[in-house]
Amino acid sequence: MTTEAHIIVNDLTMAYGDFIIQQGLNFTVNKEDIFILMGASGCGKSTLLRHLVGLKSPAKGSVFYQDIDFWRASEQEKSLIMRRNGILYQSGALWSAMTLAENIALPLGEYTNLGKAEIQELASLKLALVGLSGFENYYPSEISGGMQKRAGLARAIALDPEILFFDEPSAGLDPISAKLLDDLILELRDSLGATLVIVTHELASIFAIGNNSVFLDPESKTMIASGDPKLLLKECDDSRVRQFLTRGKNK
Amino acid sequence: MPKPHLQCQYHILPHKNGCLELQLSGDWVIGNNLPSMNDVQTQLDQDPATTHIKISSTELGMWDSRLVSFILILTKSLNDKKIAFDISGLPSGTKSLLKLATAVPERTGVRKTRQQKSFLEILGSGAINTISETKAILSFIGEIWLSFFRFIQGKARFRYQDFWLVIQECGPNALPIVTLISLLIGLILAFIGAIQLQLFGADIYVANLVAIGMTREMGAMMTAIIMAGRTGAAFAAKLGTMQVNEEINALNTMGIAALDFLVLPRILALVLMMPLLTIYSNIIGILGGMWVAVTMLDISLIEYYLQTKQSITLVDCATGIIKSLVFGLLIAGIGCMSGLKCGRSSAAVGEATTTAVVRSIVSIVVADSIFTILFQSLGI
Structure with missing residues (x-):
């Protein structure tokens, strides 16, 4: 497997006004990694994700996509990078005024010059990939929360992205649906060859799919560990990381 | 018909060697009038040599979080006065709740204090808000x-x-x-x-x-x-x-x-x-x-x-x-x-x-x- 860097975060400081969330973040997401952003609730995982996908600009430091400094790039370069990202939001964030098929068709219509029929076919394919074939004409409010997440995933992979971001994919799902979603994520990674960045604190998912990670600590406001979560469990000496990864058993 | 609550009160029994005993009795529950803590204070003022207080609950009837909160506040004020407080005489449920309440120490700097803003402050922040608001509208x-x-x-x-x-x-x-x-x-x-x-x-x-x-x-x-x-x-x-x-x-x-x-x-x-x-x-x-x-x-x-x-x-x-x-x-x-x-x-x-x-x-x-x-x- 190649270990080419895909995203490089360099001395990143995140803040809301004067209130610093995290500082001194340095890490690299390699191509085809399944990269986990973990840490206790409120440590700034989701905020970090917002910095990575271009929703919130950093107070200091930079985010590199390969060799382009995202926050100093031109609008054109930015939108080119953003177009290659797929994002699954915590709540699904499907456009509620559109049917599932229209949700997936919108980015396809924007960025490709396919005809209507082809877009329809592709939308149906993406829905079938996440196990929702037949639901093309449903509105987001007519399906369950787990189905909304899967539909959100179908929209995220609409443009065959190079990097997929997930904000707490298994939050609010029952263990079986969560497991199925994990499997689906793994399969999509293998078949699309995408890099995955996942915000989660679901231990089962972290160990099942993650092969690289950073651990954010809310007290010291910086990252205190990074690397393969399975190795972290074995080797990390920091008591905060150990407690997190063992559900507080190893005090 | 639920039984009416027994009046809750405490008696202070002075012991030797600077020890006070706090005897709880009655029902220490929500809805019952709790005795004031001033009696302890008065007793302490009379007895400046007191070094520790112990609590006994043999007469205690029903209890709920009212009791826990009472003890918690008393603990804090006794801590400030550097008087030892022995709570081993409390029912075990109360003790574990107290332990839970004191397990995570208060994080410093998180308590929000509501300050009365001065007129100048209100005027100033109002002006700053207006400027940023205007900028937002223009952009x-x-x-x-x-x-x-x-x-x-x-x-x-x-x-x-x-x-x-x-x-x-x-x-x-x-x-x-x-x-x-x-x-x-x-x-x-x-x-x-x-x-x-x-x-x-x-x-x-x-x-x-x-x-x-x-x-x-x-x-x-x-x-x-x-x-x-x-x-x-x-x-x-x-x-x-x-x-x-x-x-x-x-x-x-x-x-x-x-x-x-x-x-x-x-x-x-x-x-x-x-x-x-x-x-x-x-x-x-x-x-x-x-x-x-x-x-x-x-x-x-x-x-x-x-x-x-x-x-x-x-x-x-x-x-x-x-x-x-x-x-x-x-x-x-x-x-x-x-x-x-x-x-x-x-x-x-x-x-x-x-x-x-x-x-x-x-x-x-x-x-x-x-x-x-x-x-x-x-x-x-």
């Missing part, structure tokens, strides 16, 4: 212009389906309420005019009053106020909910400008519909005035029609229509801006809607007075 106006130029160049992306839906919503669907209000405004104008004009025997001039009143002022203004409450609020609520649900973020990260996709079709639709609604409102208002004139003032339909035709010029109608274009822009812009600036909670959506309606109505009235002064000084 929003700028962005709308950019978006509009993109639209003219054919680069702005939105779904025409959405555009037609908004047209339907703020055009034809608003007709019933515009009809009702305009008719009533026409009636009111005619009534007020009739009473005054009858004094001079100049009944027929009711037609002039209603026609000019409707076309120059009331038609555009009332339609705008209706649309602010109806459509402006709907825009703010719709975009606000999309913001809460991260739908706007989803658009932005997909490289689709929310401004082009959501705001532009709404502004275009309302700016197109407002003049049409205003013309409609003018006609209905004049019909309302005609109704009063014909039934109350013995003016014939033909007379009223001719008088109306004579009294208004195309310029009168045009002033109303120009106003309505601006009102439409204001309502849609303010509604969409409030929605986009909405916070990430359900309360914020309510706030955004209220702000949208209040600001639209204020700006409509302000804009209308500016127009009136302007037209007056230009002699239009």
Whole structure:
């Protein structure tokens, strides 16, 4: 497997006004990694994700996509990078005024010059990939929360992205649906060859799919560990990381 | 019938070697009057040699979190005085709750203190807010212009389906309420005019009053106020909910400008519909005035029609229509801006809607007075 860097975060400081969330973040997401952003609730995982996908600009430091400094790039370069990202939001964030098929068709219509029929076919394919074939004409409010997440995933992979971001994919799902979603994520990674960045604190998912990670600590406001979560469990000496990864058993 | 609670109290028994015993008795539960802690204080003042206090609960009846909170507060004040506090005599449930309550020490610096702000502080922060608010409004106006130029160049992306839906919503669907209000405004104008004009025997001039009143002022203004409450609020609520649900973020990260996709079709639709609604409102208002004139003032339909035709010029109608274009822009812009600036909670959506309606109505009235002064000084 190649270990080419895909995203490089360099001395990143995140803040809301004067209130610093995290500082001194340095890490690299390699191509085809399944990269986990973990840490206790409120440590700034989701905020970090917002910095990575271009929703919130950093107070200091930079985010590199390969060799382009995202926050100093031109609008054109930015939108080119953003177009290659797929994002699954915590709540699904499907456009509620559109049917599932229209949700997936919108980015396809924007960025490709396919005809209507082809877009329809592709939308149906993406829905079938996440196990929702037949639901093309449903509105987001007519399906369950787990189905909304899967539909959100179908929209995220609409443009065959190079990097997929997930904000707490298994939050609010029952263990079986969560497991199925994990499997689906793994399969999509293998078949699309995408890099995955996942915000989660679901231990089962972290160990099942993650092969690289950073651990954010809310007290010291910086990252205190990074690397393969399975190795972290074995080797990390920091008591905060150990407690997190063992559900507080190893005090 | 539940048993009435036994009165809860404590007795202080002085022991040797600077030890006090606190004997609890009765039911220490919510709903019962708890004894004050002052007795302990008095006893301590009398006995400055006290070094530790122990608690006994052999007489204690029922207890709940009232007891726990009592002990917790007592512990704190005794800690401050450096007096040892032995709670081993408490029931084991109370002890474990106390342990739980003290397990995580209070984080320093998290407690929020509500400070009374001084007048200068309020004034200062108000001024700073106004400046940043003004900046936000100006940049929003700028962005709308950019978006509009993109639209003219054919680069702005939105779904025409959405555009037609908004047209339907703020055009034809608003007709019933515009009809009702305009008719009533026409009636009111005619009534007020009739009473005054009858004094001079100049009944027929009711037609002039209603026609000019409707076309120059009331038609555009009332339609705008209706649309602010109806459509402006709907825009703010719709975009606000999309913001809460991260739908706007989803658009932005997909490289689709929310401004082009959501705001532009709404502004275009309302700016197109407002003049049409205003013309409609003018006609209905004049019909309302005609109704009063014909039934109350013995003016014939033909007379009223001719008088109306004579009294208004195309310029009168045009002033109303120009106003309505601006009102439409204001309502849609303010509604969409409030929605986009909405916070990430359900309360914020309510706030955004209220702000949208209040600001639209204020700006409509302000804009209308500016127009009136302007037209007056230009002699239009």
